[in-house]
Amino acid sequence: MLRIVIAAWLAGSLCLAASIGPAGAETVLKIKNTGDIKQLDALFTSAYPVRDMAYLIYDTLFSLDGNYRAQPQMVESHTLSEDGKTYVFKLRQGLSFHDGKPVTAADCIASIERWMKKDSLGAEIDKRLDAIRAIDATAFEVRLKEPFARLIDGFARMTAYPLFVMPERLARTPATTELKEFVGSGPFKLLPDEWVPGVKFVVAKHGGYKPRGEAPSGLAGGKTAGVDRIERIQFSDDLSAVNALLAGEIDYVAEVPAEMLPVLEKDKSIQVAKAPILGKNFQVVINHTQPPMDNVKVRQALQYAISQSDSMQAVFGGRKDLYQLCPALFMCGSPYETDVGSERFMKQDFEKAKALLKEAGYDGTPIVYLHPMDAKVQRDVGTVMVNAMRKAGFTVEDVQMDTATMFTRRTNKNPPKQGGWNVFITGFAGDALMDPLTNPYVTGACEKAFVGWPCDKPLQELWQTFLLASDDAARKAIAVEMQARSNEIVTYIPLGQFNDLSAWRKSVSGFVPGPTLTYWNVRKSD
């Protein structure tokens, strides 16, 4: 037994030693990002850190460019039949997986089939699918029962869930079973022996990757591995990460707390800037199924109670350059930006809130507010929020807890006295919120909707219309209607838009602005 323990310890030690990485001419980009990579099957979690790392390892048939338009990625060319029902896709030459095998049409088909079982847009494609078959080793055909203009958008989507292409032998894993082996054809390959959850996640350049010829744009265009290795180091303390950056032990910190800016801005070897991504938004989530929030007047009173300005100041203090007040449910700076119907939550007015509460016959029933204290933004913004609600005439029961408890409790549909809830705050990245098809709040789908379960037939119909709309102008018009309806019934209330502050050593360059942060094309000089 003792021998086994010693052997295991030695193995662990060697594993950690290996994770330091070889010295020499190798360029290693060391980054600190939020969240841990505990697993890598992107169909089993919607966690952004997993998805973003998976983008390094896997390639996609299509990708969103910097303007959020789908562009071919693994696909060389594609055609659509005149009746709008049959797509033919031809893969680029020379694509290979990290195990050295070529990417084939069979791999793509198996990957699509697994993805369709999990993704909501994939399910819409599956509903309309007549047949999918390989034409030859690098071409395949998708035949639909009816025209569906969203097929390529689906193949390019990046939010819950992207369509990552993997070898057929792995893609044949049932969608209900989590993958244990991660082989992709992206610009970086996973080094599984060096990946220790909670400690480090390591990828190395995939020598066989053939980048597209176009300039990089968002998640599309040429993906070139600019460094030999990327080590994503796990920190549990922000200050330690900042100190490591100052000492040159790491190269990039994705989220720097605002209070540490003065230290970093003084150092001439460090660049501090907003993360080059669309941004984030925190939102007030409301349980539509429980009184008194089942009353639309009470929900509208809540719109008057909030202040985006106060919420953002709770996070960023006086640094107004770090956030923006944004009336758009689909994010400011996105194709579907509009301010329609947002007047109530863009101007805090306690008197109007009180008047609406009176009109609704609100009797002072306590609003159960779920308040995680281990997540900085939710903690601080929540404190502002609770105070504002009380000033607006709500009776608030501020239930403080940790995030894991909040995650559990928010799924409870019982009345608040039986473990349910009324209101909480959460955050989504802009890439999820910017598209009505991925924005979780605007489906109006009752039981099937995101927690809060807004149930609204007009919104459901608008969602379906948006899904089937085939041109940009029509989609924009429907998105405006969706925002108007959503604000009217108060599906959620945005609390301001911001970008995380990132800091990196000036020896690092090449970040590509886009919907999310990826690390291909990033280079590191001595």
Add this chain to the structure above:
Amino acid sequence: MARFLFSRLLATLPVMLTVLVVVFMLLHIGPGDPAAAMAGDNASAEQIAQIRQRLHLDQPLVVQFLIYLRQLAQFDLGVSVYSGRPVATMILQRAEPTLMLALTTTLLSVLVAVPAGVFAARRLGLVTDYVVMALCVAGFSIPVFVIGYALMQVFAIELGWLPVQGYRPLASGLWNSLRSLTLPTVALTLLFAALVARITRATLLNVLSEDYIRTARAKGLPERKVVATHALKNIGVPVVTVVGTSFAALLGGVVVTESVFNLPGIGRLTVDSILSRDYPVVQGVMLVFAFVLVVVNLLVDLSYALFDPRIRQDMRS
């Protein structure tokens, strides 16, 4: 002696079983659901239910406990609900930094604190005694993260002599490993040395007032010899007890120190697992820690025989 050892080891079984039941119940009765945390923000109730089913979390608590016991009977601590990795492997991967930090801190604490405690006791009421005791109070009172960040600022960022963060395993070379542990070891030593020094001083003062010490002095032995030959070995039992307990506590993981210096040790594994409700990992860590604690206590008890012949006699009989 063998009988003593056997009876002590046998006594660990109820301790382990109690730990097992208490930890299991605390985790499962408490709020929080790994399935919800695992599924992420976008997950539907259906997806969460699927994960719960896969992890047997939909089963009654008794059934879940029996499943866990069956695993343990096969020497299997289970797998992490998030990463799917064996818990035993995860603990072993994180054991080295914690064990090394515990060893270096204990060693440095004893090397610094015992002479300091003796020195203070021999100069009772003099300035040097007050200085040593003041340093002990400071070491005990200043939070370890304050000391940690101060050390980091001076020796890692300003002077660049030592790394800011991270752990270099033994396999990368003893020197590299010790360098990466220097700052956390010093930060923790200030705390533990203060404790050991105070105990050493207080115990030695007690011993020095005993009759046999007076007799030794009356025989004309020089003070140095009185302390070295007669007094020091009699302070062994309380000092070893404190050192042993401290060592066991260090093995349980020092979360703040591990976080400040970004050491991938047991402490961080435990806290991360608790926050994410990774039940098998928390249960596994607690079980291993309870076992280590029992073993360390047993070793401490055995070491008493080295210092006290009466205990040696008791063990033999």
